Amino acid sequence: MPEEQVPASTAPSQSPQPETSDGRSGHDGSSGSESPATAQLVMTRRRVRRTPNFGIFMITGGFIGFLAGAIIASRGEDATGYSDRTGIALIGVLMAAFGVLIATIVALVMEKLLNRD
Structure with missing residues (x-):
């Protein structure tokens, strides 16, 4: 330091x-x-040194992604062979992973901007 x-x-x-x-x-x-x-x-x-808390960013991104996926799956048309809960879970988990990825990228960009010399 x-x-x-x-x-x-x-x-x-x-x-x-x-x-x-x-x-x-x-x-x-x-x-x-x-x-x-x-x-x-x-x-x-x-x-x-000011850095964002990566764990909190990733958890928040996953939660927001899961909620978005659950809303998208519940509004969409029912798929043949899958129950409503299965569709919500599958789309929710996929969107949660995408949300974690986006939140991690945001945290990395914030770290880079906050620690400029």
């Missing part, structure tokens, strides 16, 4: 706790025996 060194004077006020030049936290409860001239504060700004 890339880190950017930021001088303490330009860092935002809601940033993580500052570290001294020797790696210790600036608010560790020390007695303050070090002089301010020897303890230099270094603020690091870390980039937050």
